[in-house]
Amino acid sequence: MSESYGVIAAVVVLGLAGLLGAFALNKALTVTYPTEGKLKTYESGVDPVGEGWAQVHIRYYLFAYLYVIFAVDAIYLFPWATIFATLGFATLVEMFIFLAFVAVGLLYAYRKGILRWT
Structure with missing residues (x-):
């Protein structure tokens, strides 16, 4: 041993x-x-000016969060769609429930004005 x-x-x-x-x-x-x-510090072909600290508006984080939500949606939806015929009707209902939750989230974001870029 x-x-x-x-x-x-x-x-x-x-x-x-x-x-x-x-x-x-x-x-x-x-x-x-x-x-x-x-x-010397090199930054995409441009000489760096100012400090290295920059604040980002919270709206960009919200767009990133919405992207993650829809990416997760795609991760579940595409594999499900490839084997849908073997799963049956019950999974169709479950997928529509899942898509309804995502749609409610999108509607909420739209109503709050998050999707406006201005």
């Missing part, structure tokens, strides 16, 4: 040695010339 632990320990040690060796070889073969331009 203890012999198998020795094999596992040897494999782990050899794996770590290989990993550390690869990192050391990469460090030894890398040529770097750190200049002021290379050390």
Whole structure:
């Protein structure tokens, strides 16, 4: 029994040695010339201006939340639709109940004005 632990320990040690060796070889073969331009922060081709802190309006979080709701809806709906014929009528009723809950949520979001972009 203890012999198998020795094999596992040897494999782990050899794996770590290989990993550390690869990192050391990469460090030894890398040529770097750190200049002021290379050390400057790069942001999509534009020089960064101002602070790195920006507040986001809560409306964007609501759109993200609505997206997650409809993504989950799609996750349930598409696989169900592919095997609908084998499941029967009861699952059709259950899916319409599920879609009714999603529709009520969408109606609520519409009535609260969440879906308006302005």
